[in-house]
Amino acid sequence: MESFSINERQPAAALRIRRAPSAQEIAELVSTASRELETLDVRDVVSIIANTGIRSGELCSLRWEDINFEERYITIRAGRGLHLRRVPFGSKVLEILMARREREPVSEFVFGKSPRLVIERVSRQCRSLSARICTSLVTLHALRLAFYKRWVESGGSAQALGLISGRTYTPKTRWQNPKRDFEIAAQYQANIEL
16 A cells, blocks of 8 residues: 655645634734835735635626715626625725825726736735735635625624625525615625724
């Protein structure tokens, strides 16, 4: 029988277990990123994903016209589920979005002219910063997991979470009142904002 070491067969990255970062780790990441001018995008992306649960790819394609500042929601047009959905946001995300709008008033996209490049750079910077200050590696996907974890721990409705995350709409699962579920989602989201 052949014996082998796990390290010989699989890279270390494949062995990492994804875990949702704690609220304290996210706060440290945001605080550290806020101190340096070149990492302000990290602060913005981390805060938006950790407080809304949207995917990094959805953030890449986010345009200013997709944001309703008055009713505080983001319309996701090119999401994984291939249907439109609305994601509520609270006062901290509102503050970040308004500051970005002031910094880049002529840009079509929330993250500038090349949002994909910005998100890729932010992803690398986020991992690098988290390696220095957190107990585990924090990825953009892990920030989504943190949002879901806080949602569940706060007693949030699974159906409302499915509505804003784009996960549970199937022919078998139809909402009786999606508007009410969205309102519930907006209330829970405001309660768990970091």
